[in-house]
Amino acid sequence: MLQVKNIVKYYGENKAVDNLSFEVKDGEIFGLLGENGAGKTTTFRIIMGLLDATDGTVLLNGRKIDYSLTDQIGFVTEERSLLTKMTVKEQLIFYGILKGMSEKKIENELKKWLKFFQIEDYENRKIKELSKGNQQKIQFISAVINHPKLLILDEPFTGLDPINVELMKKAIYKLQEEGCSIIFSSHQMEHIDAFCEKLIILVKGKAIVDGYVQDIKKEYKKKNILIRGEDIPVTEIEKIKGVISVTKQKDEYAVKVDEDSIAPKVFAKIKNKNITKYDVTEATLNEIFIAKVGEVHE
Ligand code: ATP
Numbered sequence: 001m002l003q004v005k006n007i008v009k010y011y012g013e014n015k016a017v018d019n020l021s022f023e024v025k026d027g028e029i030f031g032l033l034g035e036n037g038a039g040k041t042t043t044f045r046i047i048m049g050l051l052d053a054t055d056g057t058v059l060l061n062g063r064k065i066d067y068s069l070t071d072q073i074g075f076v077t078e079e080r081s082l083l084t085k086m087t088v089k090e091q092l093i094f095y096g097i098l099k100g101m102s103e104k105k106i107e108n109e110l111k112k113w114l115k116f117f118q119i120e121d122y123e124n125r126k127i128k129e130l131s132k133g134n135q136q137k138i139q140f141i142s143a144v145i146n147h148p149k150l151l152i153l154d155e156p157f158t159g160l161d162p163i164n165v166e167l168m169k170k171a172i173y174k175l176q177e178e179g180c181s182i183i184f185s186s187h188q189m190e191h192i193d194a195f196c197e198k199l200i201i202l203v204k205g206k207a208i209v210d211g212y213v214q215d216i217k218k219e220y221k222k223k224n225i226l227i228r229g230e231d232i233p234v235t236e237i238e239k240i241k242g243v244i245s246v247t248k249q250k251d252e253y254a255v256k257v258d259e260d261s262i263a264p265k266v267f268a269k270i271k272n273k274n275i276t277k278y279d280v281t282e283a284t285l286n287e288i289f290i291a292k293v294g295e296v297h298e
Contacts, residue, residue, distance in 0.1 A: 001025050002047070002150050002181050007056030009042050009205070016042045017053070018205040022198075024150070024181040029172070031192045031199030031213075032185045035293055039205035040185050044152050047183075048073055060150055071099045074143035074151040078158040081139065084128035088114070088138055091127055095142040106145060113141040117167060132159035140168065144175060151175055154185045169194070189286040201289060203296045209288070217282045220291075221259040224283060225266055228252040229275035240265050252277060 002024040009017040017039045024030040034040050045051035047058050049065045058065050060072065083091055089110065096106030114120045117137045127135060136159050144151060153172070157165050172195070176182060184195055192199060193213070201209040209216060222244070232253055234246050242262035246255050255266055263280045270278070283291075 001061060002183075003057075003059040003062075004043070004047065005057045005059070007043070007046055007053045007058065009039070009046060009051070010054045016205050017046070020056075020200075020202070020205065020207060022200055022207070022210070024183060024198075026149075026179040026181055027176050029176055029182045029184055029195050029197060031196035032183055032202070033187075033189075033192060033199060033289065034202030038202040040154070040202060042205075043202075044075070044154065044183070044185075047150075047152065048075060071146065072149040074146075074148035076136075076140050076143045076151070076153050076156045078155040082127045082135060082142070085126060087124050087126055088119075088130070089123045091138065092142060092145060096145050099146040101146050109145050110141065113145070116171065117141070117164075133161060133164055136160055137164070137168070140171065144171075147175075147178060148180060150181045150183070152183045152185075155187070156184075157186070157188070157191060189284065189289060193285045201292055203293055208296055209292050213285070216288060217285075220283050220288050222283050222287070222291075223257050223260060223263065224281045224287075225255040225257060225263055226252055226277060226279040226281065227255065227266075227270060227275065228277035229270065229273050231273050233269055233273075236269050237266055240269070 004020060004022050007017055007020050008015070020043060022030065032040055032043065042051065046053045047065065049067065049070050060069050063069060083094065086094065092110045093103060093106050096109070097103070114123055119134055119137060122130060122134060127138060130138065140156065157168060160168060172182065184192065186192055196213055198212050199209070200207045228251060234253065237243055237255060238246050240262065242258040243266065244256040244258060246253055257263060257266065260280070267278065
């Protein structure tokens with residue numbers, strides 16, 4: 001389990017992280033979100049022991065993170081940190097040895113992972129000859145080859161096509177099942193929605209939203225109603241008190257409402273029409289992110 005307790009980081013006068021606390025249990029996937037410059041990378045660097053916090057503590061399984069523990073943290077970022085002149089095999093052996101693994105164990109693991117990612121044929125190819133997506137897979141394998149206790153994923157799907165995104169997701173779930181604590185960061189909210197049970201949204205280093213995704217969505221009163229059908233009386237729906245907007249999305253309308261209680265009023269306007277879809281849905285994480293971050297900047 002990872003415990004981040006009241007961390008503060010100043011760069012000169014600039015407070016990049018402001019009294020941030022959270023926990024990631026074994027086998028939990030935790031989302032750390034925030035706009036550009038919110039303090040995510042700074043937080044990751046502190047957790048990995050690459051940067052000293054001005055204040056606060058970080059514990060991994062109850063121990064302060066120092067060099068003896070950093071081997072147990074895997075990090076995948078969108079910036080490539082591969083040694084591109086090496087072959088895939090040389091690269092993975094290099095990282096495995098740095099993490100204290102025997103060459104035999106590394107070879108077993110690398111064979112397993114290259115097979116999993118369907119790139120067995122690339123074992124003896126130079127990294128620089130690989131496509132961006134395949135380099136991302138190698139970066140991921142380098143981070144997890146020793147089964148880390150904590151895995152930090154910062155935009156891990158960059159450069160991957162939809163089929164490989166699914167493979168990478170499977171790999172992440174595999175590590176979750178092993179009990180690895182996972183921190184996931186992405187600006188693509190649909191990935192956060194699919195993965196994370198808990199999350200924090202940072203603004204200027206401070207957590208402005210913190211909790212279980214389900215609760216955050218429930219507490220956020222605004223809902224979306226999706227309607228498909230003929231002769232939808234858009235102007236009449238727009239006039240209902242509590243309707244925020246009505247927008248056409250392909251062959252359906254999306255009606256944003258202030259709260260659940262507005263939904264029957266919208267339904268009353270269309271019940272005599274030829275309707276093929278009427279669906280009241282929770283706000284998406286994307287909408288919640290934009291609204292909550294926007295409120296702070298107002
Ligand atoms: P992004 O989504 O763009 O990667 P981030 O959430 O990772 O952003 P950080 O890189 O942690 O944000 O930056 C947080 C704040 O700290 C910003 O105001 C940034 O300008 C500042 N900062 C980051 N690194 C340094 C540094 N080495 N020296 C001085 N200030 C820094």
